[in-house]
Amino acid sequence: MDNLTLSIYRKACGTLKYKLVRTTKVNKQYKKAPTAEDILADETVKALKEITNDIQDIVFKEIPTSEGIVTIIHSSSLVEKQTLEKSILIPLCDYIHQIHQLATPVDLKDFKGIIEKLVGGHTLMYFQQTHQLLSMDTYSAPTRAITDTATESTVIGPQDAFTESLQTNISLVRRRIRNPMLKNEDRILGTESNFKISILYIDDLVNKENLNKLRQRIDKVHYPIFTDISMLMQAIEDNPLSPFPQYYMSVRPDTISQYLLDGRIIIFMDNSQAAIVCPTSFFEMFTSIEDYYNRWTMASLLRMLRFFGFFLTILITPTYISALTFHPEILPYELLLNIQESRSKVPFPPIFEVLFIELIIEVLREAGSRLPTKVGQTIGIVGGIVIGTAAVEAGLVSNILIVLVAVSALLSFLPPLFLMSNTSRFVRYIFILAAGFFGLFGQMLALAWLFAHLLRIKSLGTPYMTPFIPRKATDLLDSVIRFPIAFTKGRKGISRAQKK
């Protein structure tokens, strides 16, 4: 596309040069000869026609008006008929002065810019008589209505969620933060597809160092196309090799507004529902905005459940393996008897038993998420009840293991951030293998690796383990235990905000 536009532009320039020579000659014969500008405009429209020859939804339409014939050029897939009628066609026919007041003349020398405007939803108007080329923003692509969220629903609190439209999303945030200091910077990304991202921050709160770091990282991103913001997130992370997500992602306007007011930087992307929060700590992956809507007692309880649930989910089944393979002596006699009894028919070593049932759960989950909802439910019942019960009766796995695996599968879905729950499932396999080879010792080595890794990774240059790596003592008032609202009004240490 780029080379093509360049060649057309060159061609246009060539014709212009030729015509300029001719017009200077002709000038003497006619009273009013076309100027160089006029010819350039003419050629631009011709070039546009040529270049959009194969784009069926770019429409060229000639309309007779009081100022002669006007060629309208627009993309029928990005501009709704109603919008076109209201803002272009009716004014052109009835109130043409309005068009001159509202439309802006285009820069004829920037041919690439003109093309970008056209495919970005602008409508171009070419006044043939006066050789004027005007443009007006008429972008009105069909968007989805604001609905409630399917992935981050809460019982208490606002129910609206972001949509795939950048403008709608920003308006949902602005509606909550009526502050002139809320700034948004737009950038165009993607080497092949030009799409917009918007960086939101509150100017008198945000840490400028963080902001500059983020800007630099975004400028360095070189990737053909991002179809969702989660791809951009991976491109601007500090540790791309880590299994842990390093930025929070949310589709809830209230969550995003709260983080903005804490001094964080938010990135939105056109055609992407979620927004990302930079920087974020490991602990915040287990918090939900609903924690602030709940009473502090219940909120603290839920947070503890989510946070320790993460460690439980990665440790329950590996401990089963270690205990049965290497250290049966750690179990009391009655419990050992119980487990051995339920395992008496199982011919495999514990590690294969666990891997077998864990993989079945993964298969069920993956199949369930791909199938249509109604079929998915059936599969859930078939998987959960039929395979589970049948596997035990067939002597493939033990009863107790089914309970443990089910509990750890449920626990893995506790984090509000789905990426984190995926991570916990991945990390669990490392622990299962470690336990299978070296028992409790292997498990502790894996745990030491996990902590060492968490302590090393950073989110936008800030340690991921804040507030456990202390940045601010008051952060602890809003960590695993959420103290009453009056104690939690300060901004978090991780934001390093300009105001406390």
Added chain:
Amino acid sequence: MSTQTKKILNGYHVVFLVQSAMLGTAILTLPRELSAVGYSQTVFPLLFGVIASLTLWPMIWLNRKYPNENLFRINELLLGKVLGKIINVLIILQITVFIAGTITYYMDLIHSTTLPEQTNTFPLILLLLLLLYIVSGGIKSIARFCILSFFLTSGIYYFSHWAFQKGIVSHIFPLFNFNSHELFDAMKRGYLAVVGYELIMFYFPYIKEQNKAFKHALIGIWISISLCFITVFISVIYYSEWQLKNIKFSVLNLLKAGELSFIERIDVFAMTLWVFLVISTLAVYLWSAKKGMESISDKKKKYYLYILAIVIFLVIKLPFTRDFHEKLYKVNDYLVYVLIVWPIFLCIIYLLRKKQVQS
């Protein structure tokens, strides 16, 4: 070498670096090492604390004279380049063998308690890889790991309360029924449990508030000392004098005194959880050895760390008799005492050569 080192360690980092480097595997056998003095051993950890505080002072004093240099560099400055480098090589060797000794000791323990049916080669490689991973993050990430391991493992002390309940408190009154030979023996063998604080001489240049470093290091020392004290205290209460002398890992047996309905052997858990303490201790040592390699070659290279890890692996796996290994580690352990006294010697040299050195 750079004259200006980046200051990255806060006060709490120093506290826990000192604390973690001291608390490794030696505490597990501390009551046995002190058994020469019988029930009077309760006061020994406190005595060690006083000695450690006193010997810490010359280290900090010397380091504060050279705020941007570590001990390796100070050796070269005070003793001349050649002699300094020879001493540095010896220090690195001492540290490397010390790490090998500690790992062997811990792996033997793991081998005998939790993994009796496996050879220790693969667990050993994993442990070394993990160590490399932590050390390659730099001293600050080691310090963070030390903080975490302290809080993660301090819960073990809860499980010692059964032993306290079952013991006889009157054991703790010191009878002073030992002679000077026994005293010396206990001091010599027991003090190994508290060494590790001398490593501050290597990471001192990275400390932000160097004028408060002495205070922070003291806090670290006394946290470790109080943990040692609790260990010895409960052991004395719980065991008979004969048991103190003959049970090798008496601390693990203390935990066995516990009775929980859902778990039988807490000591197996404790033993494996101990890997956090071992790794945090060794990480500081390994990092120091790496700094030594850098100062000898005057270059900063990442592969020094891998060389050290391979050397450690080879030392552990050397095809010599067990007796030889044990002797090697024992002799090497006592060389630590030289390193602790070394700064006093350097201080004297500094005072004698003050004018020369400053010029």
